[in-house]
Amino acid sequence: MNDTGGSALPSLGRRSALFLGMVGFATAVLLSPGSPPVDTLRRLQVTHSLWTDSPPVTAKDRADNYGVIGLGGKVHAIYGIGHSLIMLPADVLATRATARVPAAVRDRLRVALVLLATFPLVSALILVAAAWFLVVLGFSEREAVLAAIGLQFATTLLNYTQVNQENSFLLLTALVGLGGQLRWALTGRLSAAVAGILALGFALLVRITAAMDIAAVTGCTLFVAASVGIGRTSRGPAWRRALFAYLAACGAIYAAFLAMDRMYHFHRFGRWLGTYQHIMGEQLRAIHPELPPSFPFSTPLLVGVRGALFSPERSIFLFEPLLILALGLAVALWPRLSLLVRAVLATATGLLAVYVFFYARYWAWHGASAWGDRYLTVPTQLVALLALAVLARHARDLGRPLRAAAAGLVALAVVIQLGSVVFWYLLEESQHAHGLGTRFTVAQRAVNIAAGILGRFRTWQLVPEGSTPQLLEPHFLVFRWRAYFPASVRPFATAAWACAAIALACVVVAKVRALCPRSSRSTSAGPLAG
Secondary structure (H helix, E strand, O other), rough: OOOOOOOOOOOHHHHHHHHHHHHHHHHHHHHOOOOOOOOHHHHHHHHHHHHHHOOOOOOHHHHHOOOOOOOOEEEOOOOOOOOHHHHHHHHHHHHOOOOOHHHHHHHHHHHHHHHHHHHHHHHHHHHHHHHHHHHOOOOOOOHHHHHHHHHHHOOOOHHHHOOOOOOOHHHHHHHHHHHHHHHHHHHOHHHHHHHHHHHHHHHHHOOOOOHHHHHHHHHHHHHHHHHOOHHHOOOOHHHHHHHHHHHHHHHHHHHHHHHHHHHHHHHHHOOOOOOOHHHHHHHHHHOOOOOOOOOOOOOOOHHHHHHHHHHOOHHHHOOOOHHHHHHHHHHHHHHHHOOOHHHHHHHHHHHHHHHHHOOOOOOOOOOOOOOOOOOHHHHHHHHHHHHHHHHHHHHHHHHHHHHHHHHHHHHHHHHHHHHHHHOOOOHHHHHHOOOOOOOOOHHHHHHHHHHHHHHHOHHHHOOOOOOOOHHHHHOOHHHHHHHOOOOHHHHEEEEEHHHHHHHHHHHHHHHHHHHHHHOOOOOOOOHHOO
């Protein structure tokens, strides 16, 4: 791949963008369980409180010791406001649409409508943004579309498409943020940089640790601009003016979003500095003096690092096998990669290392209840996306053994991610808590799927004490809402869902086959050759 420069870059074709958007949207609709995880539900409660008289924290959540006491003794959620804001339009519409629905199901239906109106669109935008980002890096449209499809079905993005936590939206901001600013670095188009800066600025409202993403993206952008972009071809006053305009946009936009975050923080807690984590720590230490003074950042560093990398419950290499592929491809193909791709891959890998060490000391270094290590999903998915794009371009350069190994890793990743959406991730967590099954979460999921198919959950002693029947059911709306369907409709609803899922799978497989050169289909790499 040659270094990219000049005043113009190829763009993603409309047909490819439409196809990827439809795949992302349909996947999210089919996977939706109709109810979000508790984190998203609590953020939605904040959304509702922004325009109604509902409190930001429900009485039930407060009874469970959730929330932080703020100004005037009011209890507030412990999250940033960004994720709540993206659900606001859908919540307004869903609330009005369900106004005359019986009270017994009104809130549940409202929540389901918000999920279906918000997150399928986010999923569609992620796949389009991923392919566009890769085109900016110099990959062909064919390679970009193949990698974007892989991102959806061979990474943890598939699970987070189902559970609607903030991770997927943060991935979208990272793709748009890095892609837009790299487009400026390569072409000098300040409007592209502004779009990217706005995306990452909004990420600050979702999670303040997005400041690490901003630092990494800014550093990568400046390096690319100076090495292979506009700084290399236009030294002198023109370069200084472009650099000043870019840095001024960064300073103004990031400062504006940081000010918004600080105003929201002050509105809740009457402080301009600090975070809700520090306030939560203060309040919990006052109630529980036995907690260490550094709580919530009280986990020994090596415990958190070892857990993120090597623990059977949360290792990123078990949940994201494409990281192993990325490492292998980097070793085998590094000299063949353009300086631009190497810079972005190094940036994503470095950001992953920073996140590992930053969260290693947090009391819930793994992100609490989640599929894998929730706090590391954005950098791991970025690295995986790059690995897929590099593989799509350079598969023929690997040789038969390495090509077969790469194909095996991609196939394994697809199997793991498809298995991740069958049941709720709380199933394995409950089993771990009661000493049931194996500590290897990914392997335990395979056992649970077999138990579900064969009806052996109780025979194999895999039912956690006190668990609800829903924990052992497939985690899709058509199964979780079965009680609300008339008995005569249930078989047809299930059949319709299954047919739609099969149709989507056929469309995706057909597209992958169409994008692969005919001469490579007989090789051991199959659809991976490029």
